[in-house]
Amino acid sequence: MMMRKSLMVVASAMVLAGSFAAKAQSDGRTVWDGTYSAAQATRGKAVYAANCAMCHGETLAGIDVAPPLVGSAFLNNWNSTTTADLFTRIHDTMPLNNPGSLGGRSVSDVEAYIFQMNGFPAGTIDLPPNPAMMGTTKILSTKP
Template sequence: MAQFKMTTTGMIALASMIAFGGAVATRAQTAEKTVWTGAYTAEQATRGKAAYAASCAACHGESLAGIDVAPALTGAGFLNNWNNTSAGDLFTRIKTTMPLSAPGSLSGRTVSDIEAYVLQSNGFPAGEVALPPAAPMMSNVKIIAQKPA
């Protein structure tokens, strides 16, 4: 009898764990966003534009078109490189390797502002919520080159 009770309790616990796990998975899925639903704010991109001019434009160009070995940060080639990655991946790339002359020298906030400007320059819309200042907080934001139907 005692064993039966334990088993029942165990099964209930297991069932609720499965149900809970399911709920978490569903929520994580709904929380996945794309750059098409507004991943940064307009004022953030404006700050990013100034920071880009100061730290990136010398190599990547005023209009992000690229100069010599520094590739364009807009257009089909750039979007193809980053298609199906996340805003967090792009953040980490910029934060850890750029500016090439002083990698890691920019704060998380400045990097996210610059990324907002890069997203804006690639035609992705602004939204209500700013791009956060750290990669894990935006790993749920997918970069998709083509606007989903």
């Protein structure tokens, strides 16, 4: 009951703040619904080049122990998780040589780039810069 009430307070605060992104990304959404913008993916490409490419490769195909961030192996690992789960994984553990060094906006930008490279469609709004605002938007390896 307490939990429910505080969730409602948070929800109405977001609506009051006019947080369109948070509202639009509510339950039932998947990465096939356009969860990032093309401009965001372009920013993410630069973040990737500076912080990730040296280990995961220019084409995201992986190098040695650094796994691919595109294709079926990657998508199988992340299928049925959420965009928030992937955000947290990147934010808390990557870059492996300097974990936690990237701010929320850089992390969501690089996540947008990873989505673009995996063939998920762009939409009109950015992937939000923190996992709470992403709600339960799911990563699905194939279009539902």
